[in-house]
Amino acid sequence: MVDRKTVVADQLVDFLPNLRRFAISLCRSRQTADDLVQAACERALASADRFEPGSRFDAWMFRILRNLWIDQLRRQKTAGVQDNIEDRHDLVGSSGERVVEARLTLKSVSEAIADLMDEQREVLLLVCVEELSYRDAAEVLDIPVGTVMSRLARARKNISAATGLESVDARYANRDGRD
């Protein structure tokens, strides 16, 4: 039987870019993300015996990383540390003017993704970008498949609205209305 630790260890390094991308989208700071990735790798190797051979390694890793992140958020909350709003503004625009401007102009897709609520962004990333099945995503996020679907649908409608895909919709709708 192949040693599970070896199975995990063999895949870990190649998976770093994906793991890092997921981490950055969770915590919105590259510095924090890198620490998180490192901690997740340590945790994965330490609990490699719990990895089911044949199951999806990526889903397993995402789950470990996300659980670590949730723990960290909890600890920050109990320690009274506020969510860092600066980071969020880094990705969108902080001044009042820019906010107004953002309402008038269409956002890029990455801005729109950054603007999503955390719970929508993570499910979007897992399903649309990392191409996990709804069921795998549900397991990573510890939520029912139905919740994956409702969040995912909302995430996509929001992106569509923010980036102007919806204006295409509206055009169609108008035409339909007149016809």
Place this chain on the structure above:
Amino acid sequence: MPTVTAGIEMTTFSDETVMRYVDGELDEETSALLEAELATDADLNRRLEMFAETRLAAQEALRPMLDEPVPEQLQASVEAMVAKAKGSPAGQSAPIGNTKARLFSPANDWVRVAAAACIAAVLGVAAGLMLGGREPASGLQIAGIENEELATALGSVPSGDEKTLDSGAFKAVSSFRDSQQALCREFELAIANDSRVSSVACVDAGKWKLRFAVNLPGNDQDYAPASSSEALDAYLAGINAGAPLSAAEEKAALDGLR
């Protein structure tokens, strides 16, 4: 939430059903019904397009993040823990030299001091050998390797291989980079009868310079006594030695020296 205005034909498929179709999560039967309706239902088409476009757009928007190089420190640290996890037990030969993890946890200062004292005692001897009889310029300072044959071996022998030199049997152990990204090699030199020296040399301004040397007593083939290997480990931790380079990385690095 999109609202369906009265007067526009309502489709029977919910947004979630359309999304599941796009994501390949809808059962065959419902998929067939949906496809049948696509031909006549503009609203269904629009919604389908929206879910398909957002999926693609999200993938494209986040793809550049995959191409971002993983920060070296993270990469090295994970490679080190992977190497450690797969750890080759003592005495077992690893594919490329010494794959033992060189974690760059901040070395305990006292360990480094103790190691340095031990190194100082030995460096003079080793440096004397490698400098081809010349006196090392200054005690613990980095000593240039003037021995041509040794410098050539350092620049060409792959880790894990051995080469017989005039000054003794040379064995390349591993290659790695220090915190300044200088290429370094750990190697052993067996001199005459009973003396083996374990050393680290790094490239500095295009020349190999001796950074560390410690005596390995005896001709014991497999195993360095704990005190010597500890001194070496402490030294490597002290210079923030990265994880050992793979065979390919090492070759590229050595080729790059020429």
